[in-house]
Amino acid sequence: MRFFGPVFVSACLLGTASLAEAHVSIVSGPAATSKTQKITFGVGHGCELTDGTHLDTVKIRVVIPAGVSGIRALTSDFGKATIVKAGDAVTEVIWEKSAAEPDDFQYYELTLRARVDAVAFTTVLFSVYQTCRAAGSTDDVVVAWIDAPGGAGSPAASLVVAPSHVPGWNKLVIPAGTTVAAASLPTYLGDALIVWRGSAAYSSNAETMKMVGTTPGVTALAGDLQTNDEIWVKY
């Protein structure tokens, strides 16, 4: 046990920079609002100590945020999940395995099924607590992925909430109180073939955007989408 003792473990619990980046993220893509769907968390790797030691992940605890309900957890490589409830509502899902691998070579995916009622064009943050351990050890290292994305801390897992849609053309209205920044179009509408507001169009496909630029009467959609804006989106 040369790599961590009580002091180090405490430092990790406080979320200091003792660990290298090991982001736990949502890998199932955008969620559709007002629908029940699978949400998958990808654990890219375990914990890396500052001396380069890699530890396997033995436990993932996911806190269920507001706007997400109807939780059902799938059995994973960690076995069956444990559900924590407050009344009838599920507040946490915990996946835990008993033994750590001798090194950190595993990629884990942990899935739950849930209904997402958050407003479209928003992002829901899941606080995730990752526990790592050396094989044969009982000392745990916990990383709290709870900070706002883009900051200096450990980012929470972000669930992009997109509008419900069907294949083909969809006529959508930006919800009340919502502004979609032009820079966020790839986040919320990046999987669309093309998005139109009036005669202005956006696509995440660079070739399509080239054609937008060469089609008479058509401009590139550059401004923010505002409340009550009507857009045509083809998926």
Next chain:
Amino acid sequence: MYRIIFLAAVMVAACGDNRAAPGDAPDPVDGSVPDGSVAIGPCLDRPTELAGAPAGQLPCELLPPGFQP
């Protein structure tokens, strides 16, 4: 024998005359409009134009319903 003759008669009657009426316009072969420019209306305006590799401008299937340039 009578059955074969009957079936042959039915088939001949069903085939009819497939020749176009003298006043029919020829089918368009591309997306061009009479003045030679390329129309960019929605696909409903050009039902005979099948999806193909784009040629510089947005193909009609990516133009929204009711789009007017």
